[in-house]
Amino acid sequence: MVAECQLQIVSRCLPRGVSPMQEPVHPSALASVWSRLNNTPIVRGEGSYLFDEQGNRYLDFTCGIGVTSTGHCHPKVVSAVQEQASELLFGQMNCVLPKITQHYADMLQAHTPATIETFFFANSGAEAVEGAIKLAKVATGRTNVISFDGGFHGRTSMTMALTASKSIYRSGFQPLPSGVFVAPFPNAFRYGWETERAVKFCLKELARLLKTQTTPGETAAMIVEPVLGEGGFVPAPDAFLVGLRRICDETGILLILDEIQSGFGRTGRMWAHQRSGIVPDIMTMAKGIASGLPMSAFGASQALMSKFPPGSHGGTYGGGSAVAMAAALATLEVIEEENLVQNAARMGEHLLQGLQLRMSGYPHTVDIRHAGLMIGMEFDRDGQPDSETTRQVQAECLSRGLMLLVCGTGGNVIRWNPPLNVSFEELDDALQIFGRAIETVSGAG
């Protein structure tokens, strides 16, 4: 159990109704563009918890936006990093071949779908997406790309153009690179339709887009998240992914699956798309890859990857950080040794059931969506996104020591993203806090 005293410490620090989120703290040496859930300086992390200077403990179910999937400072990852740091910090990939990078690539290959054989390593998710798009263009000789409504792919120029989850990621920065076309995504709850109808509609609209705006002969790739992350934690229906694969096979368009947030066991499968039985042509990975060290990758078949003329893609740091590689290698070992993929599936079910129970008497609409330990709760009221309630629930949880993020176009989705090795006890503590938060916000507490 989260000791009540720990929770009381948190609430003692904060006057009732005031969360750290509301304090106007912007240390002047840090850019104010970083909005932040919790402004309390954090000094330590262990497992599912973060600790501030006063020793207050927070149950971190943000996982740093899905990064610390093995929990904070997993001992195996920490000791791999420490050991590697004393051997080799960096070996630039155009200059030398760090042995650990080769080793990790082989390990990763053993865990990716058969079509994903060879990898380019980079530092951030957006950088991996940029590389994947470049590969698709150079391999097909085609110029255009299709992305999907609600998708998030990053904040560099190209990835902003692909992103359609919220206008904040584009406004003020347009015009963005051309040749990007956004197709509808089957978000059944948003349409108010059955999933089947939403899938049929979206595949039909996609076929139409290929007739009206970008022909297959001009279209290098489609990029899609198997579970929308920033766009509201919405799993892509299997039939939709199967439909995309079919259209790509018929047209020679490459299918890029963006598994940056949904990969490495997060959804109770190693890769979220595996539940649909399809395979990608190119796959992007990051976040849970290295338990917190900056690292990302995109992978493809050897035949496809070899279409990059040598030197046409690269970067100073990608693949060269031996320490990040050591962290990634240890992360993969922890995922295997501790059965974290299976644990994510099991714990996801437990969390889902607990949330459904706690929301059963709630008088307004809540859609709870679930893929392993990637659970979204969308709050609506009178047919409109209820961002106010969502924000209040988030703040009430934080004031009781539970950190949760919000996502979705309307800012009305609570995003459950606990570490993959979370325990039943920790989930039950979180559910208890969440239950109290809901009672308070809905006036019953």
Ligand SMILES: Cc1ncc(COP(=O)(O)O)c(C=O)c1O
């Ligand atoms: C699915 C997906 N793709 C790409 C990105 C961009 O990653 P980064 O923020 O590391 O550039 C993110 C980040 O949230 C993401 O969730």
